[in-house]
Structure formats: C-alpha cells, structure tokens
Amino acid sequence: MKGVILDARKEPRSGYQLSEFERTTGKAVTGSSVWRHPKMKVESVPEPGIGPDEVLIKVKYCGVCGSDVHFYETDKDGYMLYPGLTKFPTITGHEFAGEVVDVGNNVKDVKRGTYVTVEEMIWCGHCVPCRNGFPNHCTNLEEIGFTINGAFANYIAAGAKYCWPVDAILECYSDFEQAMQAAAWCEPTSVAYNAMFPRAGGFAPGAYVVVFGAGPIGLACIALAQAAGASKILAFEVSDVRRKLAEKMGAQYVFNPLDFLSAQAGNKNGHSVRSTILEVTKGEGADMLIEAAGVMSHTIPEMEASLAINGKIVIIGRAAAKVPMYLENLQVRRSQVFGSQGHSGDAIFPSVIRLMASGRIDMTKAVTSVRNLEETPDAVANLSKNRADGKIMIKVS
Ligand SMILES: [Zn+2]
Ligand SMILES: [Zn+2]
Numbered sequence: 001m002k003g004v005i006l007d008a009r010k011e012p013r014s015g016y017q018l019s020e021f022e023r024t025t026g027k028a029v030t031g032s033s034v035w036r037h038p039k040m041k042v043e044s045v046p047e048p049g050i051g052p053d054e055v056l057i058k059v060k061y062c063g064v065c066g067s068d069v070h071f072y073e074t075d076k077d078g079y080m081l082y083p084g085l086t087k088f089p090t091i092t093g094h095e096f097a098g099e100v101v102d103v104g105n106n107v108k109d110v111k112r113g114t115y116v117t118v119e120e121m122i123w124c125g126h127c128v129p130c131r132n133g134f135p136n137h138c139t140n141l142e143e144i145g146f147t148i149n150g151a152f153a154n155y156i157a158a159g160a161k162y163c164w165p166v167d168a169i170l171e172c173y174s175d176f177e178q179a180m181q182a183a184a185w186c187e188p189t190s191v192a193y194n195a196m197f198p199r200a201g202g203f204a205p206g207a208y209v210v211v212f213g214a215g216p217i218g219l220a221c222i223a224l225a226q227a228a229g230a231s232k233i234l235a236f237e238v239s240d241v242r243r244k245l246a247e248k249m250g251a252q253y254v255f256n257p258l259d260f261l262s263a264q265a266g267n268k269n270g271h272s273v274r275s276t277i278l279e280v281t282k283g284e285g286a287d288m289l290i291e292a293a294g295v296m297s298h299t300i301p302e303m304e305a306s307l308a309i310n311g312k313i314v315i316i317g318r319a320a321a322k323v324p325m326y327l328e329n330l331q332v333r334r335s336q337v338f339g340s341q342g343h344s345g346d347a348i349f350p351s352v353i354r355l356m357a358s359g360r361i362d363m364t365k366a367v368t369s370v371r372n373l374e375e376t377p378d379a380v381a382n383l384s385k386n387r388a389d390g391k392i393m394i395k396v397s
Helices: 020-025 066-072 167-172 176-184 186-199 216-227 240-249 257-264 273-280 296-304 328-332 348-357 373-386
Strands: 002-010 035-044 054-063 095-103 115-118 155-159 163-165 208-212 232-236 253-255 286-291 307-315 336-339 367-372 391-395
Touching: 002 373, 035 066, 035 373, 054 115, 054 176, 066 373, 095 155, 095 176, 095 186, 115 176, 115 186, 163 348, 167 176, 167 348, 176 186, 176 391, 186 216, 186 286, 186 307, 186 336, 186 348, 208 216, 208 296, 216 232, 216 240, 216 286, 232 273, 240 253, 253 257, 253 273, 257 273, 273 296, 286 296, 296 307, 367 373, 373 391
Parallel strands: 208 232, 208 286, 232 253, 286 307, 307 336, 367 391
Antiparallel strands: 002 035, 054 095, 054 155, 054 391, 095 115, 115 163
C-alpha cells in the first residue's frame, strides 16, 4: 500500500537535554527542539497487521491538519515548527474515517463492515491520569500520525476501543462521500468541543463568543458556538478565504485583525480588536474568547481587555512561547483561563457525531478542496504557502 511518511533528522538543539523518557522511547516531547530537516514523501509501505484488540480500517478520507503543516515547516535553523510529542519516521494523518475490514480475535464491539472514525489520542487506560479520568493527559500517550502510523495511507490498524461508528452521520447525508468527509471532521471538531465544553464548561445560551483564527479548529468552534446558542459570534482571521468560511459557519461579525494593526498607525478611526469586541457586545465584553490562532502574544492582550464579567479565555492554539498576562483581570472581571488538549473521554466523540447526525453542525461546508493520497505532500506545501484553505480532504479510497 501507499503511505505518506514524514521523516526528520534527530538533532536536539544545543542546550536541549533528551530526557530518560525520550531516550528510551525514541519520542521527542518538544518536537521543535529535536527534529531537523523534515521530509514528507509518498512511499510504498507494508500493509499493517492487527493485534488481538485492534481493527484494520480501509481509510476513506483523511483531513489535512495544521499540525501536518507544522511538521513540514521549519525555522531558520531547519527545525520543525511542530512543538509537541512526535516520533519519526511515521505515516502522518490523524483526522480520518473509513471502513473496518478486519477485526482482531478479542474485538467484540466493532464489526467488520462498520464505518468508523477514530480518536487520535491513544491513551493507555492504566496510568494514573487515565485512571483518574484524564485520558488526554495519559503518561503513556501515543498519537496517531504523530508517534505511531497514521491514516494518510490505504490502511491503518487501530485499537477497537478508540473507534466510534459513524452510521448516524451516514443516515443524515444523502451523499456517501460527503458523509464520510463529515466523519473525518469528527477528530478536529472534537478538539474544539473538548476545549469549549468539557474543559471550559461552556456558556449559557445567548452568550457572546469570539473566535481568534478561522482555520479548521476555529471554524469548528464557530459551528459549535452557533449550535450551542451563542447570540453573537465574532471571528478574527487574516485570510480572506477563511473569513468567508467563518461567515458560512455562523459568525455574524468577521474581521481581519491586520486592519487594526494598521489602525494603530492611524487608519481605521483608531479602532482596535478589543474596542471592536466591546462595541459589538455593547460594552459588556465576550463571555467566551477562544484562541485558535496560535499567536498568543497578539491575542491575549486583546482577549483580556474584552472579557465579560465571568468571561472565559480558552486556549486551543499551540505556541511554545511565554506570554505575559494582566492577572488583575481574573479578579476584577471574575474571569478565567482554560488550556485544553485532546478530545478523548467526556462523551466528546459521541456528542460530536450526534450533532453532525442531527444536522446542527455541517463541517463539510468548510471543505475547500479534495485531493488524492499522492497529492498529500503537495497539498501540505501549498497550505503552508498560503493558509487560504479551510479543510483539505485527502480522498484515500
Ligand atoms: Zn489535527
Ligand atoms: Zn494512560
């Protein structure tokens, strides 16, 4: 079969000491400090075998994630931009759906012929965080497409306990291809859902919600905010294409933050991001502000200055950087900040599947191109160049 393999040279930056864990597992905890000169190529690879608790999935669609782009992109010293847990060489791709074509001997709950989507976080179930109910913080975590082989390939083996049937989504869409694209959206949509609801505790219907960054995760946040009854949704996004998608997904107030940077230099009547949020919310501020842009040094100062009383800042974007905060706000505005990672547990996948199956959210509206498996490296390179797509779906079969 064919697979999209990412490989890189392991050359820890001077001053980065590989830990005992990193030496024994071969994983890098801070990928951006370890992996150099990454290369993404389509190669012929053996079909995966399955263990007794695993199923073999024939991949139908796999979405291109911002992380896939960050694997490919490097800084001036040639280090990969992606800052998280990684091990290479690995087949990438983790936002997927497909058909179960074989099941291991111990598998009871997943049947051959079932269409499924799969969690990307491979939590062990027996470490202390897992036993305490925090699978997204598993100390033995593997991640599909990051540390173990992913779904930019014809087949993938996955533990049955990470699979979720998507028949309900298939029933909702009359078009099978579109339904399977929606199913491939479950993973990133679950990341957004986890951050907004289980982690941050959600908001009451009628709330004002602001989303920074309208990449796929930001777009999922907008769709979820609308489904959950936000009365005003604001989005800030630099790309023209993505601003249009933000509107399509349900944001009524969409802005290009770069307009305000020039505003500081005296254009746009002295408006700023924060003053715009305060204007749209009639001075009350936003009840939930979501960071899905990964540029906290720009977004945090705007978010903390436009918080409603009891407002929430939710961090989903990734940036390995320190950003100062004016903590007085957390007291005076009775406000809070939540960091979020992952999508497992808390009925997240089944809830997202229900939302898609009910037609309350339709993430397929944000698919801007469909490419085949061979075109994956090219699609990633283009996305890196222009960041102008919503979701690129790789049609594997
Ligand atoms: Zn992803
Ligand atoms: Zn665990």
